[in-house]
Amino acid sequence: MYKEKLDKILLKVQKPSRYIGGELNSIEKNPADVTMRFAFCFPDTYDIGMSHLGMKILYSLINSVPEYWCERVFMPLPDMEEQMRKNDILLYGLESLEPIKDSDFIGFTLQYELSFTNILAMLDLAGLPVFSKDRPDLTPIICAGGPCVCNAEPIADFVDLCILGEGEEVNLELMRLLEQCKKEGCTKHEFLVRAAQIEGIYVPSLYKVEYNADNTIASITPTEGAPATVRKRIIRDFDKIYYPETFVVPFSEIVHDRAVVEVLRGCIRGCRFCQAGYLYRPFREKSVDTIEKETISLCESTGYDEVSLSSLSTSDYSEIERLLDRLTSYTDGERINLALPSMRIDRFSDELLQKIKSVRKSGLTFAPEAGTQRLRDVINKNITEKNVLDSCRIAFEGGYTSVKLYFMLGLPTETLEDMDGIKDLCEKIIDLYYTIPNRPKGKSVQISVSLSTFIPKPFTPFEFEPQPTEDVIDERQKYILSIINSRKVNISWSRYPITVLEAALARGDRRLSEVIYTAWKKGCKLDGWNEYYRFDLWQEAFRECGIDMAFYVNRRREYDEIMPWSHMDILVSRDFLIRENKRAHEEVPTKNCREQCAGCGVNKCIGGNCFE
Amino acid sequence: MNNIRIFFSKTGRAVYISHLDLYRLFQRAVKRCKLPVWETQGFNPHVYITFALPLALGTEGLRESLDTRLTEELSFNEVRERLNAVLPGGIRVLDVAEPVYKNTDIEKSEYEIEISCDEAKLTEFFEQEKIITEKKTKRGIAEIDLKPVIEIAERRDGFIKMLLPSGTETNIGPNLVFDAFERFSGSEIASLKISRTDVYCKNGENFR
Numbered sequence: 162m163y164k165e166k167l168d169k170i171l172l173k174v175q176k177p178s179r180y181i182g183g184e185l186n187s188i189e190k191n192p193a194d195v196t197m198r199f200a201f202c203f204p205d206t207y208d209i210g211m212s213h214l215g216m217k218i219l220y221s222l223i224n225s226v227p228e229y230w231c232e233r234v235f236m237p238l239p240d241m242e243e244q245m246r247k248n249d250i251l252l253y254g255l256e257s258l259e260p261i262k263d264s265d266f267i268g269f270t271l272q273y274e275l276s277f278t279n280i281l282a283m284l285d286l287a288g289l290p291v292f293s294k295d296r297p298d299l300t301p302i303i304c305a306g307g308p309c310v311c312n313a314e315p316i317a318d319f320v321d322l323c324i325l326g327e328g329e330e331v332n333l334e335l336m337r338l339l340e341q342c343k344k345e346g347c348t349k350h351e352f353l354v355r356a357a358q359i360e361g362i363y364v365p366s367l368y369k370v371e372y373n374a375d376n377t378i379a380s381i382t383p384t385e386g387a388p389a390t391v392r393k394r395i396i397r398d399f400d401k402i403y404y405p406e407t408f409v410v411p412f413s414e415i416v417h418d419r420a421v422v423e424v425l426r427g428c429i430r431g432c433r434f435c436q437a438g439y440l441y442r443p444f445r446e447k448s449v450d451t452i453e454k455e456t457i458s459l460c461e462s463t464g465y466d467e468v469s470l471s472s473l474s475t476s477d478y479s480e481i482e483r484l485l486d487r488l489t490s491y492t493d494g495e496r497i498n499l500a501l502p503s504m505r506i507d508r509f510s511d512e513l514l515q516k517i518k519s520v521r522k523s524g525l526t527f528a529p530e531a532g533t534q535r536l537r538d539v540i541n542k543n544i545t546e547k548n549v550l551d552s553c554r555i556a557f558e559g560g561y562t563s564v565k566l567y568f569m570l571g572l573p574t575e576t577l578e579d580m581d582g583i584k585d586l587c588e589k590i591i592d593l594y595y596t597i598p599n600r601p602k603g604k605s606v607q608i609s610v611s612l613s614t615f616i617p618k619p620f621t622p623f624e625f626e627p628q629p630t631e632d633v634i635d636e637r638q639k640y641i642l643s644i645i646n647s648r649k650v651n652i653s654w655s656r657y658p659i660t661v662l663e664a665a666l667a668r669g670d671r672r673l674s675e676v677i678y679t680a681w682k683k684g685c686k687l688d689g690w691n692e693y694y695r696f697d698l699w700q701e702a703f704r705e706c707g708i709d710m711a712f713y714v715n716r717r718r719e720y721d722e723i724m725p726w727s728h729m730d731i732l733v734s735r736d737f738l739i740r741e742n743k744r745a746h747e748e749v750p751t752k753n754c755r756e757q758c759a760g761c762g763v764n765k766c767i768g769g770n771c772f773e
Numbered sequence: 774m775n776n777i778r779i780f781f782s783k784t785g786r787a788v789y790i791s792h793l794d795l796y797r798l799f800q801r802a803v804k805r806c807k808l809p810v811w812e813t814q815g816f817n818p819h820v821y822i823t824f825a826l827p828l829a830l831g832t833e834g835l836r837e838s839l840d841t842r843l844t845e846e847l848s849f850n851e852v853r854e855r856l857n858a859v860l861p862g863g864i865r866v867l868d869v870a871e872p873v874y875k876n877t878d879i880e881k882s883e884y885e886i887e888i889s890c891d892e893a894k895l896t897e898f899f900e901q902e903k904i905i906t907e908k909k910t911k912r913g914i915a916e917i918d919l920k921p922v923i924e925i926a927e928r929r930d931g932f933i934k935m936l937l938p939s940g941t942e943t944n945i946g947p948n949l950v951f952d953a954f955e956r957f958s959g960s961e962i963a964s965l966k967i968s969r970t971d972v973y974c975k976n977g978e979n980f981r
Contacts, residue, residue, distance in 0.1 A: 185861040410861075412789070496812075
């Protein structure tokens with residue numbers, strides 16, 4: 162246990178309380194009483210990782226089994242890493258303050274591709290070899306889950322296995338299997354072969370990948386009885402799904418320092434660029450009673466004064482008004498702020514706004530994503546200009562003077578006309594503001610326009626699309642800056658060097674493992690942080706490995722090309738994605754799932770319709 | 774409405790909780806145990822909690838105190854039990870009482886220090902005619918002499934009991950003293966553990 166060693170170094174680092182554990186509701190167990198230890202790693206800093214809901218759920222779930230112990234592990238910032246290395250402190254769990262290399266499982270949750278080098282950095286800090294093949298022992302088993310493992314190929318050489326889909330059941334099945342294998346004295350290989358038989362478990366080393374002369378994939382062949390396709394796990398009865406009664410409450414302030422209740426999973430919308438919209442299907446909701454019970458339990462046990470309703474699109478909750486009535490009658494009385502971060506603007510009513518406003522004013526963000534109706538039809542963002550303006554009118558009448566608008570650049574079929582559309586929309590919103598009679602006197606309207614860059618992600622109808630090259634993105638960013646001159650509009654945009662790497666890592670195959678290793682060796686880590694990101698080193702790494710980023714990023718893929726992720730089955734069929742891709746090019750939108758089933762295929766797996 | 778003074782200890786992993794975070798910690802604890810605490814009025818109402826003295830990050834506090842105000846009658850014992858049931862490890866309410874002195878009555882704090890360093894050098898340091906060091910103040914960096922304000926109550930190898938000025942006028946923490954010592958000796962102190970054991974008023978009484 163590192164307590165004494167840590168006492169010597171913690172005063173030398175920024176915000177030491179994030180490195181010492183012992184927070185309220187964190188779970189300490191007696192190592193002698195537990196049979197399985199799981200080190201749950203979030204490959205980014207404490208402040209970010211502690212805000213993540215999935216980790217909170219799985220942490221509590223594993224710890225609900227008396228003989229299993231789950232600990233939290235985060236990526237230390239460079240000042241802490243330096244002190245750890247100087248004082249021979251290996252990466253440790255915050256609960257036991259013991260090295261994680263002695264755990265049975267080390268699990269990483271992969272929320273964004275730019276955290277991949279942090280896996281290597283954390284394994285290395287833990288005193289473990291980064292390559293799976295260099296870790297012959299049965300334990301620790303290094304596993305990964307989260308949205309990025311729908312294409313785990315770029316990290317295939319580092320992890321021992323991946324968990325595809327929802328972890329609430331399969332994590333415990335996996336732990337039981339390892340417990341059994343430990344008793345039987347199995348080898349790591351024997352364990353992995355058996356694990357591959359569990360639905361949702363992907364063991365990369367059991368698949369052989371062969372390539373064509375043009376570098377595309379020729380075949381992906383399972384060995385040792387592993388399934389030809391790995392099916393994503395889902396929890397059918399979402400209302401009864403495990404949910405923590407309490408959260409660990411950090412000492413220091415973190416990004417989202419509040420209680421979070423998940424109201425629904427999946428999304429009915431089918432925006433064609435949005436990976437989450439397909440990965441998390443089918444659409445499932447919790448009942449109002451369950452959500453209320455979870456809200457009260459979390460608020461009372463943490464003392465938080467804010468609770469946020471989490472989902473991909475909270476306004477699509479079928480009984481949203483009844484839910485908000487019920488929740489505000491509790492939160493108003495307790496002076497708790499109710500945050501509703503993911504609201505669709507076409508569902509944005511006066512009444513809803515009143516409810517959001519009733520406790521404290523929070524910011525308003527709308528995501529039209531594209532500047533013209535034509536392009537919004539291409540991406541299937543079924544929002545009209547009238548929706549946007551109506552919502553802004555309600556917001557302005559309610560006293561708001563600023564709105565934030567999200568757009569994407571580089572979408573398929575995009576032209577400069579679509580940029581003009583962004584400008585027109587901003588102007589219309591400004592004009593609208595000055596028609597509101599009761600607008601705050603002497604206050605100007607502020608519009609923040611955030612321009613992200615389109616990344617064609619696996620398992621979306623746009624997985625076949627190229628990302629435009631740097632010149633094109635550059636031209637569009639410059640054009641938009643040249644036409645929007647109003648001081649009432651603030652424009653921010655994402656940097657191409659970051660989005661291009663994200664695209665490459667999202668769409669890459671297992672040959673990228675070598676590139677990731679090389680980049681990490683050169684010093685790349687914390688790539689999601691502007692101040693640590695080194696695109697020059699990444700470019701060197703690609704060059705040295707003889708791999709062309711453009712092959713993964715800027716190339717259109719044929720409908721029949723074998724994708725690096727073709728052996729993953731997220732329950733949404735490839736035929737459906739192809740159909741949707743064609744409709745995009747025809748500029749035809751698709752109705753949302755509640756209006757009409759689009760036949761994505763997920764209903765076959767749940768044995769019936771998604772909606773009654 | 775009753776003003777109450779809560780005495781608590783801050784030890785173990787809790788020594789790394791910053792002063793600002795400690796306020797939030799108590800605010801949440803009050804909410805969890807549904808203590809009827811008065812809230813400040815205004816645009817952004819918040820639970821009324823005020824600490825007698827800030828405690829440096831990394832320093833243990835064996836008898837810290839905070840003041841708050843109850844909106845309902847509640848026994849001191851009840852307040853203590855309720856808070857202790859919901860506080861994280863390392864923070865313990867020792868007792869609850871009616872405030873006797875004001876914050877402005879505070880004059881000094883007592884510290885117990887476990888240190889491993891060159892003892893001869895340390896003696897030499899304390900025996901200087903003047904112990905000049907720099908201290909950050911609101912007006913910038915000022916040069917001060919620590920010699921007249923350091924009161925050593927007890928010293929043996931590896932242990933010092935020391936009194937230093939605290940309160941609304943002057944605040945000198947042990948860290949300032951030992952930083953000055955490190956500069957004086959030209960080497961890092963191998964290990965240092967500081968506890969604030971008590972707080973005294975101008976009339977010589979314990980702060981109550």
